[in-house]
Amino acid sequence: MSTAAVIAIAIAAVVVLGAVSFLTLARRSDVRGAGALSGETKSRDKASRKDARAFEAAATADGARTAAVAEAEGEAARGAGTALATIDDDAALVPWTAPDPEVIGVSRRQFFNRATVTLMTASLGAFAAAAFVGFLWPSGSGGFGGSVPIGKLDTIKDGIKQGGGFFYAPEARSWVTEYPSEALPIARTVYPTNLLEAMENGIVVLSQKCPHLGCRVPECATSQWFECQCHGSQYNRVGEKKAGPAPRGMDRHPTTISGSGEVVIDTSTVVPGPAIGVNTTGQEAEGPHCTGGGDH
Template sequence: MNSTTIITIAIAVLAVLGLGVVLTATRRSDMSGVGVLSRETRKRDRDAKKSSRNARRDVEAEAVAARSTAVAVMPPAEIEPWVAPDPEMIGESRRAFLNRATGTLLSASLGGFAAALIAFLWKSADGGFGSKINAGKLEDVIGQIRANKGFLYLPEARSWVTEYPKEAISKADAIYRSQGPVFAGMSQGIVALYQKCPHLGCRVPECKTSQWFECPCHGSQYNRVGEKKGGPAPRGMDRFGCLPVDLLDLTCFGV
């Protein structure tokens, strides 16, 4: 590199530096003028603030001067004597109304409960569960049992009716003779069994496979005459008495 080239580069660098110094000085000059108020403007603002303060003071002084220091004296109020309200005008008091309403609702509730309880316990006049039920002729009932493969369900009695084996009547005599209506039905070859399981009251259906009664809830098993054969039940199925209406013809029986 010769001396001419070095001088040229030095001149160019100095020119760039000089341009930068000029631009920086110009920008500072512009920034120094931003936000600076003139003396007249600042004086005018001070005068306006002073005038505003004076105006507020004048308003407050006028308000204080307008206030009165005198205490207002109210005329004495006339006291009226208390007069008890007329019962005919106000009607019943709230307490009396609530007492009567409570008594009425309680009486109505107890009356409804008593009526439902009596209706449940009282035997129906026209027949139904809990009363004597005419199931038909004895021969027809036995025929229906055999047609249904050993089981006959009477919905109005909520009971199953099955045949009682004649060869077991002598054994039943020793066990069920004290239960007159039950043994009377057994001696005629039938037995009526309540549909509910003695364990927890589930409805016990017949089992087509085992030809027994089997509870679907907990698996208690009973033979066709209601004797317990397995499961958690405490005893066999409950029995209803079956009595012939006519002891000579044995035409029908009641459950």
């Protein structure tokens, strides 16, 4: 799996994780809104109100009994000719209820919960941004967009023969074909030096993308050319344009070959293909074409 695909999957996973975390936190009672109380707090508040009503009812009954006794005693005193002092009823008593610790600390909880959500969102956003930047900025080594080793030179040449003249390196998204040694004198006058090392070792490395509109260019086993099935552009086996609407030959990647024969393609660098009319090998179609060719 390519680095770009892994990063894209990581970004999708981060977005899904962030959404799930946010929804989970949002369902908690202490972040549903300012002043929201938990079920336990509401139960205690309901019980407190019930006790208060019971207390008030008892106080009212006691007051009624006290008034009745006082009135009876007053009547008795008046009958006996003795004056009694007027008894004033006490003011209604309000039952004391201990403050709910959760109500007192609700603002603090909300602060910490909101801070947690904010920090998590910021962290996920920073991670997603870093992954996105990494996706746009190719790494210097490993995977497409960097230096990609594709194997030993002799193994690749064997692969070209087994592939009927073409070898595809999927990890580098590149085609590798044989470059004839007799064409090197002309190639040295056409191609830049960063491409000559591979050509002097008998291979040429071509980007799979058509320089016309970016389609992947397949090989044509019968003509021994590359022939784009999107719009009919055609290139000889070393990627030099032969027909179609493409503005130039197939683009190339600089390639190095170590002393042990390891071939490494620099996919971070794209060298534009040769101009129309360049044909260093003189190769013509060796059989029927796979596309119609010509301008479209």
